[in-house]
Amino acid sequence: ALQLPIVDLSSPDRFSTANSIRQACIDHGFFYLVNHGVDEELVNKVFEQSSKFFSLPIEEKMKVIIKNYSGYSPLYAGKLDTTFKYQR
Numbered sequence: 001a002l003q004l005p006i007v008d009l010s011s012p013d014r015f016s017t018a019n020s021i022r023q024a025c026i027d028h029g030f031f032y033l034v035n036h037g038v039d040e041e042l043v044n045k046v047f048e049q050s051s052k053f054f055s056l057p058i059e060e061k062m063k064v065i066i067k068n069y070s071g072y073s074p075l076y077a078g079k080l081d082t083t084f085k086y087q088r
Contacts, residue, residue, distance in 0.1 A: 004028055010035035 005024040011017050024031035053061070061072045 002028075004030055004032055006032045006034055008034050009037070 005020065005028060007017065007020045007024060009017060021031065058074065062074070064072045066073045
């Protein structure tokens, strides 16, 4: 089973927290964020609405297709910019 990193925002060491986020993004692309201060009820509502949206037929989701990087993107529709060069 995949074990995603957990990043705790309650740490007073911002540099270490930022480094943990960076490393999680590099190694996994995803991470769990804890102690973020977002109300649990709101988080649950967002997941509920997300589930409802992704359960819609593709025709409904396509009505909000991405425009200027905001909206729905069908599976395999995205293309990475292979000319982008990451610099440290």
